[in-house]
Amino acid sequence: MTIDHETRFAVHPDAAAAMGTEDLRRHFLIQDLFQPGRIRLTYTHYDRMIVGGAVPGADPLPLETIRPNGTARFLERRELVVVHVGGGAAEIRAGEESHALQPRDMLYVGMGQEVTFRSADAGDPARLYLLSAPAHRTLPTRHLPHAAAKRMDLGARATANERSIFQYTTTIETCQIVVGMTQLAEGSVWNTMPAHIHDRRMEAYLYFDLPLEARVFHMMGAPHETRYIVMANEEAVVSPPWSIHSGCGTSAYAFVWAMAGDNVDYTDMDPAPLKDMR
Numbered sequence: 343m344t345i346d347h348e349t350r351f352a353v354h355p356d357a358a359a360a361m362g363t364e365d366l367r368r369h370f371l372i373q374d375l376f377q378p379g380r381i382r383l384t385y386t387h388y389d390r391m392i393v394g395g396a397v398p399g400a401d402p403l404p405l406e407t408i409r410p411n412g413t414a415r416f417l418e419r420r421e422l423v424v425v426h427v428g429g430g431a432a433e434i435r436a437g438e439e440s441h442a443l444q445p446r447d448m449l450y451v452g453m454g455q456e457v458t459f460r461s462a463d464a465g466d467p468a469r470l471y472l473l474s475a476p477a478h479r480t481l482p483t484r485h486l487p488h489a490a491a492k493r494m495d496l497g498a499r500a501t502a503n504e505r506s507i508f509q510y511t512t513t514i515e516t517c518q519i520v521v522g523m524t525q526l527a528e529g530s531v532w533n534t535m536p537a538h539i540h541d542r543r544m545e546a547y548l549y550f551d552l553p554l555e556a557r558v559f560h561m562m563g564a565p566h567e568t569r570y571i572v573m574a575n576e577e578a579v580v581s582p583p584w585s586i587h588s589g590c591g592t593s594a595y596a597f598v599w600a601m602a603g604d605n606v607d608y609t610d611m612d613p614a615p616l617k618d619m620r
């Protein structure tokens with residue numbers, strides 16, 4: 343087996359408010375996603391979103407089913423999103439098709455497909471970020487080159503939050519997953535502040551392209567009861583539906599954000615005004 347997996351259960355906001363640093367990290371932080379020659383998955387009980395990483399080396403990595411899915415094939419009742427976050431090009435086989443992914447490209451794979459990951463050059467393996475949620479119908483598998491994403495520039499240098507949001511699922515239809523990435527401009531360090539929540543959708547962040555020594559202080563918690571988790575490059579964090587999700591880095595960075603839940607409306611957010619935050 344080339345797949346490792348672990349389970350994360352859903353946490354009540356009152357329980358999270360009572361947690362110290364180690365408990366917060368154990369429940370919400372996901373480390374070591376990218377291990378050479380392996381697929382590493384975290385099965386969460388937040389909308390049953392699976393968050394993971396694949397790093398194919400000399401041998402192709404098939405996405406075989408895991409026990410928590412309870413199905414004979416991994417995507418039997420699920421959809422998959424793959425985002426290339428580093429290393430050389432990847433070749434991803436989905437059913438009869440093969441897709442070449444460059445860094446920051448996204449591949450959507452519809453329910454029912456068999457998937458195998460390969461690196462174009464085993465000497466420069468691709469690091470592939472994986473997201474999978476339950477699906478209710480098969481939608482076409484689609485490759486979205488990064489340049490084809492819908493771009494939104496927002497924030498300002500004066501508030502250290504100048505950034506570009508790239509939406510990946512505006513032209514690509516999905517059942518549940520809403521995904522994209524955000525790039526901070528040089529000198530800007532804050533994402534998603536003022537913050538928001540969206541009870542109908544969970545969210546996961548993967549911070550990447552962060553210098554080795556740098557850290558992101560990732561804010562979480564109910565707006566009136568915030569906490570933070572100190573995160574390094576290529577670590578992910580789960581945001582429960584009741585939690586804000588925002589971060590401040592010691593330098594600029596990028597992150598992949600992804601949601602699953604009751605709707606696929608990116609704009610459906612409830613603001614968490616700063617004056618109410620504690």
Ligand SMILES: O=C[C@H](O)[C@@H](O)CC(=O)C(=O)O
Binds near residue numbers: 533535545
């Ligand atoms: O629900 C949407 C998400 O939290 C992110 O898209 C926010 C984000 O990337 C940003 O403001 O920088």
Ligand SMILES: [Zn+2]
Binds near residue numbers: 538539540587
């Ligand atoms: Zn959000």
